[in-house]
Amino acid sequence: MRLKLTDKLMLMILSAGIFLSVIDIFIVNVAIPSIKKGVHGTDTHMQLVIALYLLGYAVFLLAGGKLGDVYGKKNVYVTGMVLFTIASGCCGFAQTAWQLNVARLFQGISAAFMVPQGIAYIQVLFNDPKQRTSAFGIYGSIAGTASVIGQLLGGILPDLTLIDESWRLVFLINLPIGFISAALAIKFLPQHKVIQSARFDFSGSMLLTIALTGLVLPIILGRELNWPLWSLMLLAFSVILLFVFVYIQKRKQTTGRHPLINFELFAFKDFRIGLYASVCYFLVQDTYFLINTVLMQTGFGLSSSITGMFFVVQGLGYMSASLTSVRFVALHGKNVLLTGIIIMVVSLAFHILILRTAQINLFVLIPTLFLYGAGCGTVLPSLLSVSLKNIPSEFAGAASGTYATCQQISIALGIGILGGLFYDLLGSQHTIEDFSSAYRITSLINMMLLLVVGVLVLFLPKTQQTCLCAQHSFGLPGK
Template sequence: MNLQISKWLLLAIISSSVFLSVMDIFIVNVAIPHIKTGIHGTDSDIQLVIALYLLGYAAFLVTGGRAGDYFGKKKVFVVAMLLFVVTSAVCGFAQTPWELNVARFFQGVGAAWMIPQGITYIQELFPGGPERVRALGIYGSVAGSASVIGQFLGGILPETHGLLEGWRLIFLINLPIGLLVVPMALLLLPADRRGQRTGFDHSGVMLLTGALVCLIYPLIRGRELNWPLWCVAMLVAGGILLVLFIGDQKRKRSKGRLPLLDVRLFGFRGFNIGMAVVLFYFMVQDSYFLINVMVLETGLGFSSAETGMLFVFQGVGYVIASLVSLRLVPLFGKKVLQAGVAIMVVTLALHIVVLNGPEVDRQLLYPILFAYGTGCGSVLPSLLAVALKNIPIELAGAASGTFSTFQQTAIALGIGVIGGIFFSCLGPLPDAATYISAYHIATVTNMALLALVGFFLWLLPGDEPLKSSAGAACPIQSSN
């Protein structure tokens, strides 16, 4: 009995990492106008608040998994949680956009090192059978709940008045949770021996991180600065570093060394098409929140609390649809995802119809966002299974890590590209009509990206029902 209690208690400790990591994506989404005002930031500053967290996560996710094998899961989990807590405090007390964004990047790094340890612990604590299925289900439910809670708190906390500005609480709320978990993890998580020292791919991490930063940062900052030469140079350097990274990974693979990325994956046509699906879907994912929050709160004067509640409705739609879709996908395969994409496109069109002037029927927004959430819930939970369904079992782990890295990078890219389109259309002194016009243009772009998702889903080989992909669990997904 005690063994059983200890297992589920350990699962709660482990699940705190995915809770904090996911919540910190969604809690920021709703509060970005307050953050912008609080740090006296620009439009690109608030884009970076979202994007740099995701870049830190994407660049260090695979390395985080290797670190647990190299140094020990317990040690890495505790150190990563401490890094997350410290950087959360820095975010909460930041005085300038530069301080906030640097801290956000390292907050993402902390998340990238926490999450893989939890996945590995679950595999060890629950070796198989119904217990593992239940444990993974709880872990996934925690991630989904974190997205809804984050949206709710992101709306409520900025409206709080006290000793500190309300927006700072969206970061400082991580401190009590993290400071409670760290000693519990030190005392209760089982110690483990370091695995065989296979070595880190230090050069791979540096090349990938440099490439991602050089590509995403100027996309976000360049528009505001009228594309100075250094922005163009960074984009070119990003492309060069990406080519060097791929060549570096191929050489290491040919010499029998363990690369950061297994380039054999890109020899599978289905995997390449699946990554195109991931790219275009996740470009829409968080850019949707960015442009909707800006048009609702800054353009139309909604309170952050009301915006947060709207997104809670969307989250509820996501949860309901995800539970249904997980039962339908094994029967109907990718058709379920195609239907979900169609729902998302139709409901985005309804967004444009309703958000078409300064006088908005606010009650209509609730069912529309709920319906949009059902579309997301029909796509996202099974996207990993679709993207990786033809990958050999020996490459499943590497493919899952690549999926997660690609996912976070695509979200950051969407913030840069779609956010850039939106803010470019606003101009220097926008009024409500300008916000609505910019929102329409950015939303039509998102609809086009979703059309590409549907096209690449159609291109995926075969339409047979999908089997479970529990063996290649995605460490973290933005859940609605």
Template sequence: MDLFIVNVALPSIKTGIKGTDADMQLVIVMYIIGYASFLITGGRAGEYFGKKKVFLTGMLIFTIASLSCGLAQSAVQLNIARFIQGISAAFMVPQGIAFIPDLFPDPTKRTKMLGVYGSIAGIASVAGQFLGGLIPDLEIIPQGWRLVFLINVPIGLTAVVLGFKYLKALPVKTNGKFDFTGSLLLVLTLTTLIYPLIQGRELNWPVWSILLLFLSVVLLLVFIYYQRLNIRMGKSPLISLSLFKNFDFRMGLLISLLYYLVQDSYFLINTVNLQNGMGVSSACTGMYFVCQGVGYVVASVFFTPLVARYGKSVSLTGSLIMILALVFHLIIFNLNEVPQLYIILVLFTYGVGCGTILPSLMTLALKSIPEKMMGASSGIYLTLQQVSVAFGVAVVGGVFFNQLQSPLAAPYPVAYQWATLLNIGFLVVVSVLLFLAPKTKHTSLS
């Protein structure tokens, strides 16, 4: 919710802080880098130091960082606080997923609760988009944009108090020392991968961005070698490579990777096409996306309880609805005059598809992961999600903007058509993989 609130409220933040466009881009980038780079480390930390302790510490630091954002007097102060927000969220979020097997040891209930957890993302996105547009205009305090961050303070403190009182302090089940060297290598790997992916397209892929991408590959190879070395020496690695022997986990990661290539690139190309290509106002565009979010919430509430019973069939239905909705996007957005009701209906339908498939993706990946590995596996899943989102924006956004900026510049409908066809292609592969995936559960790791 915090991320979506800030995305929508950026214009108000820019005015209030007297920042530049680059400063405002960093408001998003610094959070994502801090979050994505530390997710695996955060998930593993819960297994070594205790899920409750890491969760409460992460929540408390996130709350303090939110207060710092709300009180920031310059763009530099704001972006430092946003980076700390991202890191603290990376330690906090995986613990929420890791608690699920402890709270729901029954496999059927666990599958259902993983789906519920996944559906929260859609509800949070709708709430974030709504509050991000509303809060800066409220005259509760001077410079209303500060409330975008300060609203986290009472919520965070309440969560810390309730968590301290009600969450069980479970015994730590992991032996050995925490792999700080591996953690540092992984953070450097992910930072050198994600930062150029986010910034490279915006800056037309300067040389430094390409060099950083190559460096990330080198660092990844070093990290893998170091993890195998730890295993040979009898030490505990940061990432247990045995996780990738789990078929459900591998298949879930692959399907999620392809799905998240579409997730945020859809919002990027549709936002630009609606406003710059079709002349729709920013306020009206926001309203359309809220309709898409409402579709997500309706579908997630209805379909999430069905995941435990019907499994991959729910996900497959969602991906097919999304493909159909994108086909209608191509037809409707190519009309000379597009009735507002058509746009609302087609975005709502797309949201229904998202709300049907998205909550079940995490369930698909983590359903047969043993309790002791849930923190690490959830960190890997969430990290891959963020990397895939960055790749999707770079690839699909790159196709879209290259069409517009080529020597023979294509009109918006043509650029939009090529980018949307690429997203349809990704979703077709997702559908094929879901169709081919076995219905039966595989034996989990011991």
């Protein structure tokens, strides 16, 4: 069923939120070396540029959805969009690495307010199932397109010679899109009825924020500071806080209060196993981009434009496979997932063989990049569908929110743990041999993590049903 012109306008306004939130992770992935030079940062600072955005997004994602019910989806969406745009400006005008990282954290937090409202609005505005399916299809395709555009712009913008410090355009490009989208949202989006009975778990949200921040920051900062006592103590304390968080959340649930996370979800075996598999998968996701970007630009001396073009090839492979993989899941179940994992592992083996020296064979590298992207595009949507397929409709929102939160936390931890390992292996000499060795070892660990995903997938049930809540889970798409 075709969408009306007014419906298309509102869908485009809502899609601006997912577009900005997605583009701002992928555009940074490619531009990291240029940003590092621009703010005179260290390797640790650059890990934080990626991880803090994801951390802010992850810890406030569940809160963002609840706040839309409490204060109105339009109010929260517009507020999130304006704050995201202001934070982008702060990133673009940052003079030091720490100014940039603080702004990146607030970017992630504002994205967590913005994105859930867009998803919820689509469910409200499009009552007809066919229209809703069409709307979510457009919304998801815009998210996928944003990831490819982000990789392209992340390569091209820092190489512009027309202005000084052109890396700042990576962030400042958000300003016109954000302010125009916020103005259109104020004018055209209808007010959504506030749910008076909705309750928000402020204490749970703050406890989770403190625990996850205390977990991620020492992992990243500890390496550069030679693991001082405070970093180890903070790690231990954050782990204890996570156990306390789980205990309190379960108590709230049994006493009839409103917890941040519904632990009844973990009674579903496929959701539980799928979540474990997702954690292992997303530990790999952005580590791949980080180590390949550093290898190609800092190690091999390639320009950011060329590196961006390479990643666009990978992104095209992802989009091609993601459009068809979910359809095959309904017919072939977890075999589709296993096929995608094998493709990714084989492709990473080719990465190691091809990227041993700066003498790159493009005729081999380009198909390898496309193949890796196709593997990602096969695994990611299928893993989501399989993990959520048996969740009852009344748990759909909670399941997709929990899944997306774990996704972002895992990516941030991957940047901290595996990215830190890469820099440790690289050492201080930074010869081609050092880069090649660090890249090989980190990639081998990524391959092992993907094999763990494959083993976990083997324990998933064979039967397939229609996923009731995949449409809810448009976060930062992984590739």
